[in-house]
Amino acid sequence: MLESCRNAQERWGGVHLLIDRWLQERHALITAFHELHTGVEPVTRPALQKFCQLLLDYVSAGHFEIYEQLIHEGEAFGDQRGLELARQIYPRIEAITRAAVAFNDRCDNGDCLESPDLPDELKRLGQLLHERFELEDCLIEVLHTAHRQTAATA
Numbered sequence: 634m635l636e637s638c639r640n641a642q643e644r645w646g647g648v649h650l651l652i653d654r655w656l657q658e659r660h661a662l663i664t665a666f667h668e669l670h671t672g673v674e675p676v677t678r679p680a681l682q683k684f685c686q687l688l689l690d691y692v693s694a695g696h697f698e699i700y701e702q703l704i705h706e707g708e709a710f711g712d713q714r715g716l717e718l719a720r721q722i723y724p725r726i727e728a729i730t731r732a733a734v735a736f737n738d739r740c741d742n743g744d745c746l747e748s749p750d751l752p753d754e755l756k757r758l759g760q761l762l763h764e765r766f767e768l769e770d771c772l773i774e775v776l777h778t779a780h781r782q783t784a785a786t787a
Contacts, residue, residue, distance in 0.1 A: 649702070651698060651699065651702055652699065652773065655691075655694050655695070655698070655699050658687070658690060658691050658694060659691060659766065661687055662684075662687045662688060662691045662762075663762075665680070665683055665684040665687050666684060666755075666758075666759060666762070668680055668684075669681065669684055669755055670752075670755045670756070670759060676746060676751060676755075677746075678743035678746060681740055681741075681743050681745075681746065682741060682742070682743060685736075685737045685740055685741040686741070688733055688736070688737055689733075689734070689737050689741075692730045692733050692734065695726070695730070695769065696730060699769075700719070700723070700726075700772075703715075703719065703772060703773065703776050704716065704719060706776060707719065707776050712776060714775065715772070715775045715776040718771070718772060718775050718776075719772055719776075722768045722771065722772055725764075725768060726765055726768055726769070729761045729762070729764065729765045730765075732758065732761050733758065733761070733762070736754065736758050740754075
């Protein structure tokens, strides 16, 4: 996951400050996830709370800032392909968001620390986040590639 985050920053870094900041938040989220999910040390309450806060911040920024901005850009450029892709991808991203929020609601106070299912929950959440990052990267790439091409021919 961390390598794909670096690749996304290299591809789209500087394209838009909002996206840059969001990709930095993604990197922090992945780092916090790996601290929890390495299995070397037991999960601590502070580490879990930090992860939950980063998780909630990241998914909120996606829904309330990034996706809205990308849709507005797609509409401004008449990017029907990008807008259609967003319509196809968004329901899956929304489902992953619900799973992330449910995890946060259950674990943000550290209440799930004693759960024997926590390692499996973290593994499943990691898979969902990886899927979400790939979907987001696809959406950003299609929208920004189309916009660059449109701007270059204008």
